[in-house]
Amino acid sequence: MNLMKLIIGKPLGFCFGVKRAIDELERALDRYGEVYALGSPIHNEEEVKRLISMGLKLIEGVEELPENAVVFIRAHGTTPETFDMVCKKGCIVIDGTCPSVKNAQEKARLLSKEGYNVVVVGDPNHPEVRSIKGHALGEVSVVTSPEDVEGFPVKDKIGVVSQTTQEEGMLLSIVSALVPKARELRVYNTICKATLHRQETVRKLASETEGVIVIGGHNSTNTAKLVEVAKKAGCDVLWIAKPDEIDEDWLKNKSIIGIAAGASTPDWLINDVINLLSCR
DSSP, rough: OOOOOEEEEEEEEEEEHHHHHHHHEEEEEEEOOOEEEEEEESSOOHHHHHHHHHHHESSSSGGGGGGOOOEEOTTTOOOOOHHHHHHTTTOOOEEEHHHHHHHHHHHHHHHHHTOOOEEEESSSTTTHHHHHHSOOOOOEEEESSGGGTTTTEEEEEEEEEOOOOEEEEEHHHHHHHGGGGEEOOOOOOOOOOHHHHHHHHHHHHHHHHEEEEEEEOOOOOOOHHHHHHHHTOOOOEHHHHGGGGOOOHHHTTTSSSEEEEEEOOOOOHHHHHHHEEEEE
């Protein structure tokens, strides 16, 4: 009987921004007992369940907040308008916005102040993209592919920022498509380096294994990008959020498997998956 070999990709576990946010939230829960978050603090269902068991309360709108509550701003950030509304309710604010997201927010605001029509490369429905868009002044467009800019009129000045978890190749493709649309084009590559490192790890795993298991929440954009990178590399990939989603049929006839994880996947969950696979 052949033993399964696991190749563990590095880095694994929380990226700096997510670890910082979770550490801040845990300290707040320990101090105040009850903390409200405007939406999921990170995109990992299993970790959020753990935090809820510690006293986290999830809400979707500021109107649901009690007066003088303790409020956690999630790693994806929020808009200045939402931040002001929270403060007006007399709340204690714990700001867990990822520094990379803050950088993208600041660049979007800078570009708009300097007269650029701002283009954000990313998912228009993602909370991070909404927060970046909210920091810009004036006209903002959100695009997901080069095809989205085909109908753009020519502008004097276009400025580009990216969702921090975007794939660099897509950013480059969109920027290329924007070149004939602007007399002046300024681009800030606001993709997080931790995201790029994880994507490169998956490419390497794809070349060394017979399949890659990517661990991360099914609502996690950065995890979805890792799955996409693996597929583009021609690799057989399995995306799981927790150990009981491991597909026994997928494992058949595979002797070398790579393990990768999204930037919002906690160590304890990764270890649970590795330990389960190691027993086979």
